Amino acid sequence: MATLKIPSHVPHPSEDSEQLRGAFQGWGTNEGLIISILAHRNASQRKAIRETYAQTHGEDLLKDLDKELSSDFEKAVLLWTLDPAERDAFLANQATKMLTSNNAIIMEIASTRSPLELLKAKSAYQSRFKKSLEEDVAYHTSGDIRKLLVPLVGTFRYEGDEVNMTLAKSEAKLLHDKIADKAYNHEDLIRIVTTRSKAQLNATLNHYNNAFGNVIDKDLETGSEDEYLKLLKAAIKCLTYPEKYFEELLRLAINKMGTDELALTRVVTTRAEVDLQRIAEEYQRRNSVPLDRAIDNDTSGDYQKILLALLGRED
């Protein structure tokens, strides 16, 4: 469930576009007006505003926002305003670059998006960067991490509900055997995680739990801080229980000495139209504090205002 709140009467895109243009003019920028418009429009409405703005003013709205805004607020507005596929392409590209390299973000995008969303992100990546996401991920990784991330990004998973229970049982046993042998990077273990449909993987892990008495996540608790193992565990969580993954990400981002704004911004902007409501419920269950209050305490200014608006909190 999304947290995004859209007014019952949405102005015509040309009206929104003119209001935004006005917010940039005169003395100072009207951040409140920008939030009141953009943080209450869905992806297709924002797209229509960007198109109208470009036609009317011959400028990309994103470029003008970039000029007018700054710091964390700017990053949140820009990420949010982007079309979801373009946003994923942008985030994934940043994550493959030398200085901002981040394998966890690639894993997150590949594992939490639907097969069709991932495909659209890959198309947007090619349009913008003139190369494929797969080649960039393969190029900037090596060893076990490459073995995990390349098929994770590459596979166009089956999205249906059909489950093969015989297979679920045999692959649960296979996973258990490999984990018992500490063969966490075994090719069959990687194959199962990276190619099976989410429904099939779920059936396999349920059988794992039933047959061997532990959830797989517990059996993968080795105390090791090995990056590969952390990515593998996170991928399994993303594929089977994404709201738990995002809850944990938010918890760590907020409770850090000095908030991790990049992670906080990413989760709120990428999930507000998808499942941020469920993530917030998970957050409250795990932290005994509502997510909006935690964010309220931890942030300030316009940055705080846009995050809370995307969380659906009324002023």
Added chain:
Amino acid sequence: MATLKIPSHVPHPSEDSEQLRGAFQGWGTNEGLIISILAHRNASQRKAIRETYAQTHGEDLLKDLDKELSSDFEKAVLLWTLDPAERDAFLANQATKMLTSNNAIIMEIASTRSPLELLKAKSAYQSRFKKSLEEDVAYHTSGDIRKLLVPLVGTFRYEGDEVNMTLAKSEAKLLHDKIADKAYNHEDLIRIVTTRSKAQLNATLNHYNNAFGNVIDKDLETGSEDEYLKLLKAAIKCLTYPEKYFEELLRLAINKMGTDELALTRVVTTRAEVDLQRIAEEYQRRNSVPLDRAIDNDTSGDYQKILLALLGRED
């Protein structure tokens, strides 16, 4: 260039559909009529005929063809009549099954189709088999062959012409170093072959040839009959020079003691609408015999007739 010949006046799908229905009725089947219609319609025209046939007679045209025809002729008509994406899905699925397993066919489909055609084949695979091509390929392979085929099938390659020459040079050297060390299954070698765009790979291999004095194919001539190495070489050929790959396949299929009808049928039906003209030119150059004459000498009956019709040879 395609070899398929379509008449200047194409009858309405309902007329074709009724003619085909007529060909099935009465004493015996009118194979000539079936060839004269289906072997002279393109994919969208065949699709329209199938749809009209299903609406009018409540039967799938393919099922009726299956009932009426037999042996090699039947296989050729059925494969040809299928929509290209469905046909690839069918061929790939056969190739992952225990008894008809054939890694070369999976390699061929993954490497010779355009990125969008491969994607459509993967979607058709999911619609028909309720699972992904990636999971089936990964499941039925292991070791080096899995390492090669899974990203080959999975990657949604970039299709544009942009080439990074600095990268082409560094990756040509990398390929040369690995081959000099006989590390044919090195992960970087597999990464380059399976993820780079066809244009980029071509630039890399041209630089390889310029800088090291041999085409890569020559350096991979080890005299070994290892299946992995054969697949790797074939994939490189498919990605950079598909008509040479298909010429060789046809040459071996035709010159065999007892023609390899499966390969012959597959090449003619999958390429007639794509590049069979260029494959035929390559065939003549290499064998000093026109392809249609070689097929004429090697086949007979209705099977011969449909192959020659798809090759564009007038009666």
